[in-house]
Amino acid sequence: MSSEPLGSVEAPDCPEVVVVATASATSCSVVLECRDTRADICHASSSVHGRGAICCGRVSHRSPFQRLIDFFVVIGPSCGCSFQPFGTSLRGMGVLARRSMFRVYAFVGLVIVLAVSAATPAPGVSARAAGLPSWHFTKTATRHALRAVDVVDRSVIWASSGGFRGAVNDGTVLRSVDGGRSWQDVTPPGGTLYQFRDVEAFDRNHALVLAVPREPGPTRFYRTADGGVSWQLVFRDPNPSPDALYDCMAFFDHRRGLAVGDTAGSEFLPIQATVDGGRTWRLAPTRGMPAAVPGDGALASGTCLVTQGRNDAWFGTAGIQTGTPHSPQVFHTRNGGRTWTVADTPIPASTGIASMAFRDRRHGLAVGGNVSNFDEGFAARTSDGGKSWALADTPGGFRGSVAWVWGRGETAVTVGISGSDVSFDGGRSWRRFDSTVLLGINCSPHAGCWAVGENGVAAQLKFPRR
Incomplete structure (x- = not known):
């Protein structure tokens, strides 16, 4: 299992928003966290399942993010995760434009994940470690x-x-x-x-x-x-x-x-x-x-x-x-x-x-x-x-x-x-x-x-x- 920050996005009222992905043998979970010890950690999450799949999803949380954040996750053969924030909600874009953007990002992400998978053999995955706690x-x-x-x-x-x-x-x-x-x-x-x-x-x-x-x-x-x-x-x-x-x-x-x-x-x-x-x-x-x-x-x-x-x-x-x-x-x-x-x-x-x-x-x-x-x-x-x-x-x-x-x-x-x-x-x-x-x-x-x-x-x- 792997758990690591994959990127960050800007959000009002939150000094640092990090994107953390946790990959296991069958799933990849992406969590957005507002890391600020002066306030409660705020987070929203979305999970996708399967191996070798390309999935798109949306995380929404009105406080403190104050907006929708779209992302897609690529799960390669080695269960690696790739993340791409799209910024504010894509609801204003046309369907064809959104599909085209998803295809481009998904293709790039899949290439990266497959390359990493080919270079590094997938380690054994611990079922216990998949349940990491959080504060x-x-x-x-x-x-x-x-x-x-x-x-x-x-x-x-x-x-x-x-x-x-x-x-x-x-x-x-x-x-x-x-x-x-x-x-x-x-x-x-x-x-x-x-x-x-x-x-x-x-x-x-x-x-x-x-x-x-x-x-x-x-x-x-x-x-x-x-x-x-x-x-x-x-x-x-x-x-x-x-x-x-x-x-x-x-x-x-x-x-x-x-x-x-x-x-x-x-x-x-x-x-x-x-x-x-x-x-x-x-x-x-x-x-x-x-x-x-x-x-x-x-x-x-x-x-x-x-x-x-x-x-x-x-x-x-x-x-x-x-x-x-x-x-x-x-x-x-x-x-x-x-x-x-x-x-x-x-x-x-x-x-x-x-x-x-x-x-x-x-x-x-x-x-x-x-x-x-x-x-x-x-x-x-x-x-x-x-x-x-x-x-x-x-x-x-x-x-x-x-x-x-x-x-x-x-x-x-x-x-x-x-x-x-x-x-x-x-x-x-x-x-x-x-x-x-x-x-x-x-x-x-x-x-x-x-x-x-x-x-x-x-x-x-x-x-x-x-």
Whole structure:
């Protein structure tokens, strides 16, 4: 299967309209997309079927294109696609003139496709890959780069921002209670000075955020019980260090949760635990924690720590890039954080684990990369609960967040600065399907997947109908 931009057309009210064709063994689908993160992506599509056929069709969409756009598609023996926009509607042309134009364009397109087919043997076509997903974008209540998102149900979504690409005074917490159609700014007072690296929500009223100071200072956890109308400071790091902070939070249920931080010169990675829904936190004892590599910590991505079921949790480390390099490690608890084991990984020492996801107690994913070189990224997978890890096909650069798509077996999605990738085989291979800068993704069993990113964009994942 192939999916690629074939051309572009001008359209009012839309900065960039691209034409994307997806070809499979029996069909070729052409989609016009209005790519503008400031507004919803608008698209219309038309499909034609058959091999070696020449087909003409029309895409119409009154908003934002404001006009009809005609096209034809040529499907050659190798299932290549050729596209030709005719501009505005051809209804004003005579029938003979239109037929003549179609014949000319169709002949040229067919010659091109047949030439390409003769030069390049057709690769095998994957039926799974034919169902590439897409993002449906929506406006939020901020223009700041959102980096964390938590999907509670079909109506309630929380998101947060702060510090992306060195931005200052951009700390924001958002909430939607209508499925992403509208968003409210519910940032804690004075919160613009912080970077909200993680948000953990339980319902439309109860949520926690992890706030990292812009200047060296203590990490803070804030909690709301009224939908962000008011916030309570529930944790302030008593031993702040300019070289260490708390990075991620995760909950087993509405009451029990954990937070992981950096070593800060200590032999152990600090773990904070709560048993009352985040109202109070205590430092977990170190007697059940393996010693960390000196100077190691986690990446403050919001998803470097994940839970599965009632007692399993994993977190990945950033590794050591300076001095004596050391590959990132994965820590695992089976008893809610009382004791931990640690596993080495084959992940390059020049990279760190930014995000993890488990679909059950055995099958997990880890993604990340080099925070100093976003072109360098990785993906790894485990099928034994994190005891061992195998590198997978590398997505296109640094990936900051990964999630399993509920109800779709081995399907997973990862997002990052250079775009989004999907895997249909449990993380063994990845395929790019979008180039938008997205920084965080979260999937809910009953509400699908949402991602957030640059310019305050939020996006819902959509798959073609089966």
